[in-house]
Amino acid sequence: MSATTRQLVENLNALATGLFLLTAFGIVGTRQARGCLQLFIAQSLLLAASAGLLGLQFHSQHLYGVMLVNLITKPVIVPWLLRRTAPVEIYTRREIDQVLNIPTALSIALALAIGAYFLGVPLTQALPPEYHGPNVPIGIAGLFLGALTLTVRREALPLLLGLLAMENGAFLAGISIARDLTMLVELAIATDGLIIVFIVGVLVRAVEQHVGTTAVGALASLKEAAPHAEREVTP
Amino acid sequence: MSGRIGFNLLQVLVVMAFAPLVSGVTSRLKEMVQSKRGPSVFQPYRDLWKLFHKDEIVSHDSSWIFRFTPYIVFIAPVFVALLIPVLTSYPLFFAFMGDMLGAGFVLALAGFFAALAAVDTANPYGPMGASRTRMVGFLAEPVFMIVFFTVSFVAGSTIPYIVQQKWVTPAANFFAPSHVLLLLAFILLILAEGGRIPVDNPTGHFELAMIDESKSLEYSGQGFALIKWGGQMKFFVLLCVFLNVLLIPWGLAQRQDLAAVLLAVPLVLLKVFCFVLVLVVIESSLAKLRLFRIVEFLGAAFVTSVAAMIAQVFAA
Numbered sequence: 001m002s003a004t005t006r007q008l009v010e011n012l013n014a015l016a017t018g019l020f021l022l023t024a025f026g027i028v029g030t031r032q033a034r035g036c037l038q039l040f041i042a043q044s045l046l047l048a049a050s051a052g053l054l055g056l057q058f059h060s061q062h063l064y065g066v067m068l069v070n071l072i073t074k075p076v077i078v079p080w081l082l083r084r085t086a087p088v089e090i091y092t093r094r095e096i097d098q099v100l101n102i103p104t105a106l107s108i109a110l111a112l113a114i115g116a117y118f119l120g121v122p123l124t125q126a127l128p129p130e131y132h133g134p135n136v137p138i139g140i141a142g143l144f145l146g147a148l149t150l151t152v153r154r155e156a157l158p159l160l161l162g163l164l165a166m167e168n169g170a171f172l173a174g175i176s177i178a179r180d181l182t183m184l185v186e187l188a189i190a191t192d193g194l195i196i197v198f199i200v201g202v203l204v205r206a207v208e209q210h211v212g213t214t215a216v217g218a219l220a221s222l223k224e225a226a227p228h229a230e231r232e233v234t235p
Numbered sequence: 236m237s238g239r240i241g242f243n244l245l246q247v248l249v250v251m252a253f254a255p256l257v258s259g260v261t262s263r264l265k266e267m268v269q270s271k272r273g274p275s276v277f278q279p280y281r282d283l284w285k286l287f288h289k290d291e292i293v294s295h296d297s298s299w300i301f302r303f304t305p306y307i308v309f310i311a312p313v314f315v316a317l318l319i320p321v322l323t324s325y326p327l328f329f330a331f332m333g334d335m336l337g338a339g340f341v342l343a344l345a346g347f348f349a350a351l352a353a354v355d356t357a358n359p360y361g362p363m364g365a366s367r368t369r370m371v372g373f374l375a376e377p378v379f380m381i382v383f384f385t386v387s388f389v390a391g392s393t394i395p396y397i398v399q400q401k402w403v404t405p406a407a408n409f410f411a412p413s414h415v416l417l418l419l420a421f422i423l424l425i426l427a428e429g430g431r432i433p434v435d436n437p438t439g440h441f442e443l444a445m446i447d448e449s450k451s452l453e454y455s456g457q458g459f460a461l462i463k464w465g466g467q468m469k470f471f472v473l474l475c476v477f478l479n480v481l482l483i484p485w486g487l488a489q490r491q492d493l494a495a496v497l498l499a500v501p502l503v504l505l506k507v508f509c510f511v512l513v514l515v516v517i518e519s520s521l522a523k524l525r526l527f528r529i530v531e532f533l534g535a536a537f538v539t540s541v542a543a544m545i546a547q548v549f550a551a
Contacts, residue, residue: 008407018412018546022419025538029531103534110541117549134412137549 006057010133013053017138020046020172021113024145027165028109029102033157034091037079040161040168043142044074047168050135051175058130060179066186070171073190078164078197085201086157088208097154097215105152109145116141120173127177135176142169154217156204160197167193242496243317243327249500250316254471255279255464257507262438264515279467283460291456297355304352305454305461311345312468319395319472320479322499324487326396334393335476336383342469346372349462353450360442364449367526371434371446374533375427378420381540385417386481388547395476399484409483413550416543421477423536427529429470432518434529444523471507478506 001009023043030036048070055063083091098105120137146169149162167189174181208214259276266273275281293302315338317329333341350369353361387393389411390401402409427434430447442449451462479487486502488495524532 004405004407007405008410011407011410011412014412014546014550015410015415018416018542021542021546022416022539025535025542029535029538102531106531106534106538110538113542114545117545121549134546134550 001057009053009057013050013057014134016046016050016053017134017172020050020168021138021141024142024165024169025106025109025113027158027161028145028149028152029106031096031102033096033155036096036158036161037082040164041075041079043165043168044070044078047074047172050172054135054175054179058179062180062183062186063175065183066171066175066181069186069190073194074164074168077194081194081197082157082201085198086204086208086214096158097217099152099154099217105148109148112144112148113141116144131177133176136173139169139171139173139176142166142172145169154215156200156207156214156216159216160200160204163196164193238491238493239328242323242491243329245496246321246323246327247313247316249503250312250321250468250471250475251464253504253507254312254467255283257471257474257511258467260508261511261514264511265438265518268515268519279463283464286455286460286463287457289456291454291458293458294356294453296357297453300348301352301355301453302458304348305458305465307348308345308465309461309468310465311341312465312472315341315472316468316475319476320399320484320487321475322488322496322503323491324396324399324484324489325491326394330396335386335395335398335480336393338472338476339379339383342472343372345465345469349450353453356453358453360445360449360452363443364445364447364452367446368450371427371529371533374530375424375536378424378533378536378540381537381544382417382420382424385413385540385544385547388544389413395480399480402481403483411547411550413543413547416539416546418477418481420536420540420543421481423532423539425470425473425477426514426517427533427536428473431514433521433524434532436523439523474507474510475503478510479503482506 020043023039023046026039027036027043030039048067051063051067051070054060055067100108117137120140124132124136143166146162146164146166149165150159153159153162171189204214207216207219211219256276256279259274259279262278263273263276317327318333318338319330319335320326346368350365353365355361383393386398390398392398402411402414408414425431430437435446435448436444437447439445439448442452445452447466451459454462486499486506488499
């Protein structure tokens with residue numbers, strides 16, 4: 001590979017990670033459940049792109065494998081599973097609830113991202129130069145922002161997407177450090193993720209049928225269900 | 236020397252001559268997307284011509300600010316056009332007077348006077364629009380600042396002629412994350428500052444929903460023409476900063492002769508036309524945001540610009 005192509009590939013990888021960071025911010029800040037899902041799909045595609053570009057850069061077969069697994073599971077199977085299990089949540093609801101308002105959440109997200117850089121850059125500096133790159137700090141930032149999504153959202157589906165975004169972040173950092181991970185590990189993680197999506201999807205549906213809402217943040221305190229009791233009394 | 240002054244004046248003339256055309260083409264294309272025929276692309280010129288031949292009515296209760304503002308709004312973009320690369324990739328005679336921050340301040344001065352003039356007339360809609368414009372303005376300000384800080388981190392300078400070469404030498408720099416994120420943030424800024432959907436509806440005629448337009452409600456005749464023309468030139472100048480300095484310096488004249496500079500005119504207009512196509516797609520596919528959602532829109536722009544900055548600062 002010539003020096004110019006190499007630099008181009010490096011820059012494209014950096015661009016993919018930069019846009020990855022942007023989608024992570026988007027998942028924290030969007031109002032629509034559907035927009036959240038679309039941003040998650042975009043994030044997974046960017047993760048796959050980063051894996052592919054790193055594979056090109058370091059001639060690693062395993063990273064191509066990661067790319068393929070990512071391309072198949074997250075952008076295709078996850079939306080399909082969610083559509084089968086909890087369609088109402090994604091495709092009919094417009095606005096979703098947040099604990100914090102969006103500008104506040106975004107400001108916290110910014111602070112977290114900068115913190116992730118302060119954490120990630122020294123980590124990579126300790127490694128040999130070929131491991132230097134934006135993947136580790138942005139991966140850590142993705143992890144943090146996914147965790148933030150878990151904290152600020154009140155609804156089941158965005159919570160799930162926050163969890164998956166955390167996994168994406170961990171992956172993004174992982175592929176740049178452990179380039180020759182066994183394929184088995186990747187497959188195991190991918191199937192785990194799908195099982196989580198499936199279970200949460202079914203759970204969301206069950207909660208929605210029982211309670212009539214999926215704002216799980218509002219279900220934090222247990223109460224005696226008065227309406228049900230009344231219904232039983234009135235024959 | 237005299238050639239450079241001449242090119243500089245030519246640059247100003249190009250901005251003055253083609254700014255209404257950009258606005259005409261945009262509205263025509265938008266109408267076409269909505270399956271309507273729309274007015275001719277030259278309609279903004281006819282409007283300006285008509286307004287320059289009409290009487291001007293000035294309220295007795297307004298002060299000198301109201302009378303001077305149209306000239307300031309008109310002169311500010313003309314002045315900025317002296318500083319930035321519109322046609323050439325080398326600095327022209329007056330370019331030493333200011334960098335991109337200076338240009339931003341000059342445009343902000345015009346905005347300041349426009350807001351004062353809107354308050355001056357005591358028309359109830361004027362101050363409302365002025366305060367809304369200020370709201371959009373002070374939310375856009377930090378984004379502008381961070382964009383320029385990032386630019387100065389990358390190029391070591393905020394002089395536009397130095398900055399524009401950095402993105403293409405070597406060509407792989409074009410794909411640097413800081414560059415692309417910067418462009419995204421600046422597109423959001425252009426939408427906000429230009430009073431475009433989703434921030435403001437430029438074709439709206441409902442005073443209560445106006446942001447940018449309501450500042451000129453009290454103007455008529457020549458004053459109104461100057462304000463309109465000034466607004467169109469401000470948009471054109473912002474496009475030039477975006478397309479020539481931040482995006483790619485392609486199409487600008489490299490040599491110092493008249494033929495090369497004249498050739499740059501259609502090439503730059505082609506770039507502007509491509510941007511207008513993107514703008515029409517954005518404007519036709521989004522709805523106008525509610526007023527308090529604008530905070531979120533510009534918050535997104537701010538986050539994008541900060542992401543660009545940290546990507547640049549920590550890249551080394």
